[in-house]
Amino acid sequence: xxxxxxxxxxxxxxxxxxxxxxxxxxxxxxxxxxxxxxxxxxxxxxxxxxxxxxxxxxxxxxxxxxxxxxxxxxxxxxxxxxxxxxxxxxxxxxxxxxxxxxxxxxxxxxxxxxxxxxxxxxxxxxxxxxxxxxxxxxxxxxxxxxxxxxxxxxxxxxxxxxxxxxxxxxxxxxxxxxxxxxxxxxxxxxxxxxxxxxxxxxxxxxxxxxxxxxxxxxxxxxxxxxxxxxxxxxxxxxxxxxxxxxxxxxxxxxxxxxxxxxxxxxxxxxxxxxxxx
Amino acid sequence: xxxxxxxxxxxxxxxxxxxxxxxxxxxxxxxxxxxxxxxxxxxxxxxxxxxxxxxxxxxxxxxxxxxxxxxxxxxxxxxxxxxxxxxxxxxxxxxxxxxxxxxxxxxxxxxxxxxxxxxxxxxxxxxxxxxxxxxxxxxxxxxxxxxxxxxxxxxxxxxxxxxxxxxxxxxxxxxxxxxxxxxxxxxxxxxxxxxxxxxxxxxxxxxxxxxxxxxxxxxxxxxxxxxxxxxxxxxxxxxxxxxxxxxxxxxxxx
Numbered sequence: 001x002x003x004x005x006x007x008x009x010x011x012x013x014x015x016x017x018x019x020x021x022x023x024x025x026x027x028x029x030x031x032x033x034x035x036x037x038x039x040x041x042x043x044x045x046x047x048x049x050x051x052x053x054x055x056x057x058x059x060x061x062x063x064x065x066x067x068x069x070x071x072x073x074x075x076x077x078x079x080x081x082x083x084x085x086x087x088x089x090x091x092x093x094x095x096x097x098x099x100x101x102x103x104x105x106x107x108x109x110x111x112x113x114x115x116x117x118x119x120x121x122x123x124x125x126x127x128x129x130x131x132x133x134x135x136x137x138x139x140x141x142x143x144x145x146x147x148x149x150x151x152x153x154x155x156x157x158x159x160x161x162x163x164x165x166x167x168x169x170x171x172x173x174x175x176x177x178x179x180x181x182x183x184x185x186x187x188x189x190x191x192x193x194x195x196x197x198x199x200x201x202x203x204x205x206x207x208x209x210x211x212x213x214x215x216x217x218x219x220x221x222x223x224x225x226x227x228x229x230x231x232x233x234x235x236x237x238x239x240x241x242x243x244x245x246x247x248x249x250x251x252x253x254x255x256x257x258x259x260x261x262x263x264x265x266x267x268x269x270x271x272x273x274x275x276x277x
Numbered sequence: 278x279x280x281x282x283x284x285x286x287x288x289x290x291x292x293x294x295x296x297x298x299x300x301x302x303x304x305x306x307x308x309x310x311x312x313x314x315x316x317x318x319x320x321x322x323x324x325x326x327x328x329x330x331x332x333x334x335x336x337x338x339x340x341x342x343x344x345x346x347x348x349x350x351x352x353x354x355x356x357x358x359x360x361x362x363x364x365x366x367x368x369x370x371x372x373x374x375x376x377x378x379x380x381x382x383x384x385x386x387x388x389x390x391x392x393x394x395x396x397x398x399x400x401x402x403x404x405x406x407x408x409x410x411x412x413x414x415x416x417x418x419x420x421x422x423x424x425x426x427x428x429x430x431x432x433x434x435x436x437x438x439x440x441x442x443x444x445x446x447x448x449x450x451x452x453x454x455x456x457x458x459x460x461x462x463x464x465x466x467x468x469x470x471x472x473x474x475x476x477x478x479x480x481x482x483x484x485x486x487x488x489x490x491x492x493x494x495x496x497x498x499x500x501x502x503x504x505x506x507x508x509x510x511x512x513x514x515x516x517x518x519x520x521x522x523x524x525x526x527x528x529x530x531x
Contacts, residue, residue, distance in 0.1 A: 129380075132379075133378070133379075136374050136376060136379075137372040137373070137374050137376040138376045138377070138378050138379070140333075140338050140370075140372065140376065141370070141372055141376035141377075141378075142378075143338060144336055144338065144368065144369060144370045145369070145389060145390040145393070145442070146361045146364075146390070146394065147389070147390065147393050147394075152393070
């Protein structure tokens with residue numbers, strides 16, 4: 001009788017409702033862990049000057065990991081956009097190509113693509129590194145030395161990613177627009193000149209559009225780093241657990257970037273209604 | 278930072294009625310244990326008996342569900358809460374996996390706590406690292422990464438990390454796991470040498486009986502979450518306690 005009661009207490013309930021309940025609890029737990037880690041990391045940012053070396057190391061790592069791929073992807077996104085739009089606009093006017101590419105790159109594609117690239121390259125690396133440290137007892141070893149993992153591990157990665165992403169967004173904007181201009185210059189089906197392309201871009205692109213893109217980069221950087229650190233720190237179960245955490249960190253980062261993007265767009269439209277200069 | 282009067286000859290440990298369960302399964306069931314200052318205690322027992330769980334409670338990495346652990350009459354939770362500069366003694370742990378930070382060199386690993394807590398000037402830290410590595414026979418490995426070291430060298434580097442902060446209590450979790458007999462003997466001799474030179478309290482968790490016989494002042498046998506036998510290193514191998522006899526028989530010592 002006692003054994004049956006113990007078994008009923010320890011065996012998880014089965015069925016669809018129980019599965020949904022468990023998933024909801026997991027979701028709430030992860031959100032809670034991320035929120036707590038975010039608050040603690042922001043609090044520990046006051047000790048950033050002491051950890052300048054670690055922050056710079058992380059910045060360099062993110063830069064070297066993403067610079068080439070970010071440039072390549074941005075270049076081709078800008079080029080593809082011009083090719084696609086030029087075809088659609090062939091019967092109307094191709095004079096709007098500059099504003100189309102410029103606005104799409106600065107406000108939307110630049111930040112989102114850079115967010116995805118940083119999540120895929122650096123976020124996964126952060127989750128895997130911290131996850132391995134967790135399962136190999138390196139984080140426990142830090143605690144025995146009175147070294148707190150949040151200022152030592154999470155804070156430098158958080159600051160580095162949060163600073164790196166807006167920089168990458170700017171870089172992506174420039175390369176993407178350059179890619180568009182390249183197609184305009186060499187594609188015989190396009191009837192406008194590069195200078196018309198750039199004039200149209202200058203006419204329609206506001207400073208606030210660039211700022212909105214940079215703000216998105218800042219927010220995506222925070223999300224990617226906190227999610228990666230949180231999943232790294234909750235890793236259990238050896239190398240299989242590290243793989244699971246890494247995948248989850250990337251998936252969660254992608255989803256949160258899209259959700260945050262929607263929220264920022266809504267707020268930006270409320271604050272800065274779209275009007276030409 | 279730390280008072281020599283408080284810690285001369287290591288740290289005393291009192292474990293009082295400690296219980297710990299995971300997912301409803303009791304791993305520690307009312308463990309009671311006393312370790313005198315400067316003693317080397319070996320906790321011996323089979324796999325999954327709760328040895329590692331017990332030392333994780335002693336160092337404060339985990340908290341018991343019930344019971345209390347005191348280090349030099351200070352509750353371990355209270356000790357952990359103290360800022361580093363107010364801690365009256367230092368505690369280190371050598372993990373089964375060595376737990377060296379893979380992104381740091383050997384010298385950076387050994388000096389990590391000293392650098393992070395700014396416990397000494399740069400030159401002094403360099404000297405300490407050199408001394409500690411010499412004590413564990415790892416001279417010349419300062420610039421190497423942990424991945425370039427053998428299993429035995431990694432264990433010794435982890436011990437050097439504990440020595441660097443001049444620990445008054447060193448806990449070893451299976452220090453000879455995955456080592457061949459020669460390296461096991463080497464690590465055993467090192468633990469003995471540390472006790473003779475520095476007199477910290479040492480708690481070693483292992484299921485390696487020859488190692489226990491070589492290094493222990495006292496041996497405690499942990500079976501099914503309880504300390505069932507506790508005696509001096511020499512007495513242990515002649516103990517008449519039925520569970521000790523059974524353990525020794527299984528290990529083909531008797």
